[in-house]
Amino acid sequence: MLMFLLNCMQKAAADHIVIVANVDDKSIKLNRQQIRNLFMGGAIPHKLQAIALSPDNESRLLFNTKVIGLTESRIQSFWAQMRFTGRKKEPKEIDSESELLEYLKNHQGALGYCRSGIEIPSELTVLLTIN
Amino acid sequence: MLGYFDDENAEYVGYDNSVSIDKQSLIGLQGDYLFNDSLSFTAQVVGHTDEQRNSGLEWLYLTYAPSNAWQVKLGRQRIPFFNYSDSLDVGFAYPWLTLPQQFYDTAFFSTFDGVLANYEFSYGDWLLSYEGYWGRFDDKIYLNSQEINTKVIGLFGVNASIYYDNLTLRASFNQGDVDIEQTQAAEFSQLLRQLGFTNSADWLNASGVIQLYHFSASYENVDYFVRSEFSRFDGKSGLVADIDSFYISVGYNFYPYTVYLSYSKKNLHFDHPDNEIPFGISTELDTLAATYLGVLAAFPDDKAAGTKIGMRWDYLANLAFKAEMTFVEAKDEISNDYAVKDLGGFDGHGVLYQLGVEWVF
Numbered sequence: 001m002l003m004f005l006l007n008c009m010q011k012a013a014a015d016h017i018v019i020v021a022n023v024d025d026k027s028i029k030l031n032r033q034q035i036r037n038l039f040m041g042g043a044i045p046h047k048l049q050a051i052a053l054s055p056d057n058e059s060r061l062l063f064n065t066k067v068i069g070l071t072e073s074r075i076q077s078f079w080a081q082m083r084f085t086g087r088k089k090e091p092k093e094i095d096s097e098s099e100l101l102e103y104l105k106n107h108q109g110a111l112g113y114c115r116s117g118i119e120i121p122s123e124l125t126v127l128l129t130i131n
Numbered sequence: 132m133l134g135y136f137d138d139e140n141a142e143y144v145g146y147d148n149s150v151s152i153d154k155q156s157l158i159g160l161q162g163d164y165l166f167n168d169s170l171s172f173t174a175q176v177v178g179h180t181d182e183q184r185n186s187g188l189e190w191l192y193l194t195y196a197p198s199n200a201w202q203v204k205l206g207r208q209r210i211p212f213f214n215y216s217d218s219l220d221v222g223f224a225y226p227w228l229t230l231p232q233q234f235y236d237t238a239f240f241s242t243f244d245g246v247l248a249n250y251e252f253s254y255g256d257w258l259l260s261y262e263g264y265w266g267r268f269d270d271k272i273y274l275n276s277q278e279i280n281t282k283v284i285g286l287f288g289v290n291a292s293i294y295y296d297n298l299t300l301r302a303s304f305n306q307g308d309v310d311i312e313q314t315q316a317a318e319f320s321q322l323l324r325q326l327g328f329t330n331s332a333d334w335l336n337a338s339g340v341i342q343l344y345h346f347s348a349s350y351e352n353v354d355y356f357v358r359s360e361f362s363r364f365d366g367k368s369g370l371v372a373d374i375d376s377f378y379i380s381v382g383y384n385f386y387p388y389t390v391y392l393s394y395s396k397k398n399l400h401f402d403h404p405d406n407e408i409p410f411g412i413s414t415e416l417d418t419l420a421a422t423y424l425g426v427l428a429a430f431p432d433d434k435a436a437g438t439k440i441g442m443r444w445d446y447l448a449n450l451a452f453k454a455e456m457t458f459v460e461a462k463d464e465i466s467n468d469y470a471v472k473d474l475g476g477f478d479g480h481g482v483l484y485q486l487g488v489e490w491v492f
Contacts (some may be wrong), residue, residue, distance in 0.1 A: 033256035033296060042258045042294065043200045055448050069297050069352050071384050073347045073445035080491050081224035082448075084161060085217040086173050086194055086204070098231075 016116035017059070017066050019128040021048060022104045023111075026125050028076075035128065036067050038111065039087030040078070050091040051100060051112040059097060059115045066130050132156045132228075132488075138481035142472040143158055143459050144232055156180045169197050177220050189220070189242060202249040211247070211262060211290060212238050212305060213360055216346050223489040226331050226356075226443050228455035231378035231395035231438050232470040237364055238343075242269075243268050243286055255284070258294040263287070268307070280312040283341075290345070297352050309371065311337035316370060316426060323408075324421070331423055334404050339368030349371040356382045370430055374399045380439075387446065393439040397469075400432045431464035435471055449491045457483040 001101055002059045019035055021028070030038075037043070038050045054062040063070055064095055082088040094100040097114040104125050121124060139148040161175040175190035192206030204324040209217035216238065218224045236470050245266015252259055268283040290303030324332035349361040357380070378395030408420040441455030459481045464480040 031256065034253065036296070037253060037258050037294070042253065044253050047199075065353055071353055071385060072448070073388050073389070073443075073451070074351065074356075074384070076445070076448050077224050077226075077451075080221055081215075081218045083376070084159070084175070084221045084224070084491075086171075086190075086192075086315075087202075 008034050008037070015062065015131075017063050017113050017130040018116050018118075018120070018126055019111065019113050019126045019130070020101070020104060020120055020126055021111035022106075022123065023048075023125055023127075024108075028125075028127060030127050032067055032128070032130055035113075036069070039063075039068060039091055039092065041082060047109060048111045049109055050104075051103060051107075051110050052091040052093050053097065053100060053113070054093045054095050057095070057097075062115065063113050091119070133486040135484045136481055137484070138477060140474050141461075141477035141479060141481055142474060143457070143483045144229055146485075147474075157220055159189075160476060170195055177436070190425050191421055200251050200345070206246045207242055207244050208243055208247055208264075208303070210238070210243050210268075210286075211264065211288065212303070212343060213362065214301065214358075216241065221491070222453075222487065223449070223451060223491045226382055226389055226441075227393060227439060228382070228453040228485050228487045229439075229457065229483075231380070231393055231437060231439070232403055232457075233395040233397035233435050234360060234362070234376045234378045235360065236469045237374045237376055237397065237399075239272050240268050240281060240283065242270075243283075245286070256295060260292040260294070261289070261404070262291075263289045272311070282310040283307040284310075288343075296317075297350055299345045299347075299349045301345070303343075305343040305345075307341050309338060309341050309366075309368075311368065311370070313337040319422065319426065324460045326419070330404050330406050330407055333358055334369030335426060336368045337421075338418075339366070339371065340476040341366050341371060355386075356380075358382075369404075372399045372401050372430070387444060389443045389445075391439070391443075393441075394436070395439075396436045398434050399448070399469075400434075401427075401430055403427055429471075433465060433469060434462040434466075435469070436460045436462075437470075451489045453488075453489065454487075455483075455485045455488045459483065 009046060034044045038048060039052060064070060068075060081092045094103055097118055100112045101121055104112050105121050116129060134146040136143045136146040136148055145276055157177055157179045159175060159177045164172045171194045173190055173192055177189050179185045190205045190208060194202060194204050196202045211217055215225055215227040241357060243266040245264060247264035249262045265287040267286055272281045278436040279408050285306035288303060288305035290301060292301040316337060320332045320335035331402045343362060345362045349358040359379040361377040366372055375399040378393060380391055380393035382389050382391035408419060409416055410420055438458040439455055444452045446452060460472060461471045461479045465471050
């Protein structure tokens with residue numbers, strides 16, 4: 001029974017999205033709306049580079065639902081419009097969460113996301129957890 | 132693109148009463164060259180199969196973007212009149228197969244040569260974007276079933292967009308000084324002026340200021356979307372019409388499909404002045420009056436509505452299939468300059484069936 005409960009709790013915890021970044025200033029506060037703006041190519045008060053997971057990644061689908069609030073196909077059509085009109089550039093995409101965390105570690109000012117439950121390297125700062 | 136219009140007495144966006152695949156098809160190629168992080172060069176050529184659309188160079192500009200907030204473009208660009216004006220040809224970017232024609236058909240020129248600047252900043256959770264452009268247009272436009280030399284100088288516009296979560300609001304104002312080459316109308320106008328019919332002479336003028344006001348509101352989330360745009364086009368000269376138009380679309384997503392319903396309406400009208408040329412005094416004056424009325428008749432009002440029902444299937448991240456039915460309703464006279472073409476005896480009602488594929492690479 002205890003194992004079952006623990007298992008359930010782990011699964012529930014795994015459904016959160018954690019926003020992590022490689023920043024010197026650990027006190028940066030960003031909310032969900034600002035994270036959304038950053039990943040949709042919008043301006044935010046801090047100089048940060050958004051790094052996304054690739055479209056077939058399950059955590060990206062969770063991020064789309066919880067943070068962006070749009071379907072993957074709508075996000076793709078948005079970027080097609082931005083790309084062909086030269087308005088905005090889409091975030092760099094990385095295939096897996098472990099590779100993404102590795103990239104963040106090596107790039108100052110880079111910001112990404114992963115599912116909770118994944119070990120975050122100590123060099124990175126958790127800026128926000130989204131339930 | 133595959134289309135069929137169910138009425139043999141009319142054409143709609145180039146489709147007639149037979150299945151055709153070569154009307155709205157196009158290919159666009161874009162090249163970007165990055166000089167450094169903030170300076171780049173873009174060129175885009177578009178090839179259309181539609182004879183009413185000019186093929187050729189649509190974009191040719193330099194972009195200077197010193198930061199995320201600022202962007203300045205110099206060169207040939209699309210005029211950002213409406214939400215999709217700068218991405219008309221990127222069908223992958225919107226849900227409809229054909230943009231709501233009663234709305235998007237109203238801009239009779241689409242590119243300009245000049246400068247455009249955009250500034251974006253966040254204020255709390257809000258994102259605000261300001262844009263301004265200034266330049267000129269000098270090319271041929273498709274009007275009265277022919278290509279006409281047109282020049283627009285002093286063309287400028289300002290627009291502001293507000294983004295809050297999945298809500299987007301946009302408002303814009305645009306103005307230009309238009310000179311449309313209408314030799315016969317100009318010669319006739321001169322004759323009327325010599326005879327003292329100045330009101331009529333003034334009216335028969337295709338050159339003057341145009342103004343366009345635009346407002347749009349959209350909301351979307353994972354499950355559904357609502358998109359709407361409203362515009363008022365004000366042609367200060369007699370031969371340039373005033374146009375009020377809008378569309379509203381609602382859609383429902385069930386990944387990878389989207390179904391949508393759309394309604395658009397256009398009211399194009401001229402301020403026809405009262406005829407000041409007297410009838411029944413002399414044969415010459417009667418001929419003059421008849422000619423004047425004949426010219427008026429060549430610039431008819433045009434009222435139309437379109438209801439769409441359609442579906443988009445996102446098969447791959449860069450490939451989508453679309454199917455759409457458009458119920459067209461045209462009132463009174465039809466000017467034949469826009470989406471609907473009366474081939475004679477059109478009763479004003481028709482349905483367009485379309486299938487399409489959108490691929491971005």
